[in-house]
Amino acid sequence: MKTRAAVAREAGKPLSLETIDLDGPREGEVLVEIKATGICHTDEFTLSGGDPEGLFPSVLGHEGAGVVVEVGRNVTSLKKGDHVIPLYTPECRQCEYCLSRKTNLCVAIRATQGRGVMPDGTSRFSSGKDTVFHYMGTSTFSNFTVLPEIALAKIREDAPFDKVCYIGCGVTTGLGAVMNTAKVEAGARCVVFGLGGIGLNVIQGLRMVGAEMIVGVDINPRRKEMAEKFGMTHFVNPEEVEGDLVPYLVDLTKGGADYTFECIGNTKIMRQALECAHRGWGKSVIIGVAGSGQEISTRPFQLVTGRTWMGTAFGGARGRTDVPRIVDWYMDGKINIDSLITHVLPFKDINEGFDLMRRGESIRSVVVF
Numbered sequence: 001m002k003t004r005a006a007v008a009r010e011a012g013k014p015l016s017l018e019t020i021d022l023d024g025p026r027e028g029e030v031l032v033e034i035k036a037t038g039i040c041h042t043d044e045f046t047l048s049g050g051d052p053e054g055l056f057p058s059v060l061g062h063e064g065a066g067v068v069v070e071v072g073r074n075v076t077s078l079k080k081g082d083h084v085i086p087l088y089t090p091e092c093r094q095c096e097y098c099l100s101r102k103t104n105l106c107v108a109i110r111a112t113q114g115r116g117v118m119p120d121g122t123s124r125f126s127s128g129k130d131t132v133f134h135y136m137g138t139s140t141f142s143n144f145t146v147l148p149e150i151a152l153a154k155i156r157e158d159a160p161f162d163k164v165c166y167i168g169c170g171v172t173t174g175l176g177a178v179m180n181t182a183k184v185e186a187g188a189r190c191v192v193f194g195l196g197g198i199g200l201n202v203i204q205g206l207r208m209v210g211a212e213m214i215v216g217v218d219i220n221p222r223r224k225e226m227a228e229k230f231g232m233t234h235f236v237n238p239e240e241v242e243g244d245l246v247p248y249l250v251d252l253t254k255g256g257a258d259y260t261f262e263c264i265g266n267t268k269i270m271r272q273a274l275e276c277a278h279r280g281w282g283k284s285v286i287i288g289v290a291g292s293g294q295e296i297s298t299r300p301f302q303l304v305t306g307r308t309w310m311g312t313a314f315g316g317a318r319g320r321t322d323v324p325r326i327v328d329w330y331m332d333g334k335i336n337i338d339s340l341i342t343h344v345l346p347f348k349d350i351n352e353g354f355d356l357m358r359r360g361e362s363i364r365s366v367v368v369f
Helices: 041-047 096-100 110-114 161-168 170-182 197-209 223-230 245-252 267-275 300-304 319-331 347-358
Strands: 002-008 016-022 029-039 064-071 083-086 125-127 130-132 144-148 152-155 189-193 213-217 234-236 259-262 283-286 308-311 341-346 364-368
Touching (some): 016 144, 029 083, 029 161, 064 161, 083 161, 083 319, 152 319, 161 170, 161 319, 161 341, 170 197, 170 283, 189 197, 189 267, 197 213, 197 223, 213 223, 213 245, 223 234, 234 245, 245 267, 259 267, 267 283, 341 347, 347 364
Parallel strands (some): 189 213, 189 259, 213 234, 259 283, 341 364
Antiparallel strands (some): 002 016, 016 125, 029 064, 029 144, 029 364, 083 152, 125 130
16 A cells, blocks of 8 residues: 655655555554654654664654554454554563563564564565665554554544654653652652653653652753643753752752653763762663763762662553553543643644754644644
């Protein structure tokens, strides 16, 4: 079949809007019509050429929502007409990682997913005689896409696609970093570095669990008002701080934060986030993805004296299990997604969504097909 897709042809160039070929689902696979997709910084990270796993040409996008059109052989948990959210972190419920209950990092299809192909080693996308690669196992920048059954969360049918698509990455990552990874308790003092689409959801999660002090750190003063709406209690612009940021934050949090979250992907800030965590028990969670070849560093003293450096992927959420629950939270009014979606664009304007993000003018842009 034919599908409209935004194809990343080469690093650093705008997406190419094309009509390409898409093969139907094979065994264990599902064909989905994507109704809406968010534009995430991770898509930009790959498009920029900074992603060590980035492949070209490929169909980017990993934050979508849509409807099942067709299922392949031996698909048992989904049927035509089901509403779904694609999962870049699948949940097979059978591999060693899933069965351990210690992590959400299912490895059932990790090897092929990283090579831009389906579990059988081939791509469903093509352009003429040329292969077009999948991205993060989802490729939601295509009106139609094929995914493994284990990479789809079935959701309720009354949930609006142009809102809940955001749960496919940003919302779940932010909330999950707080609830699943850090396990923040009521009364905690916390610092969040970066008040973009992830950071604001971290703040929302901190408010939900009852954190007492929520410090937001960002060089963009336009983020202050929105962050306060989501529960931020203190705003710090590093450019307005005299001297080193770390001692300033340690003083502000009365000895250091119980929990800190780095939501940018900057290795210098990752170090600051760790070092402003409280001596003896402070936990610092890395959410942002740094560029290829970059490394984090700190003095061993920072860790020997009781701080913990942690990382999280998809907020530690088990997609097929947890995503439907988060959709319910949204539909029940427990979480705010609408305010975070600052721009809704038609597919033809998808590159404008990237421009808005690069200029810091959007929290999340959603593209509708």
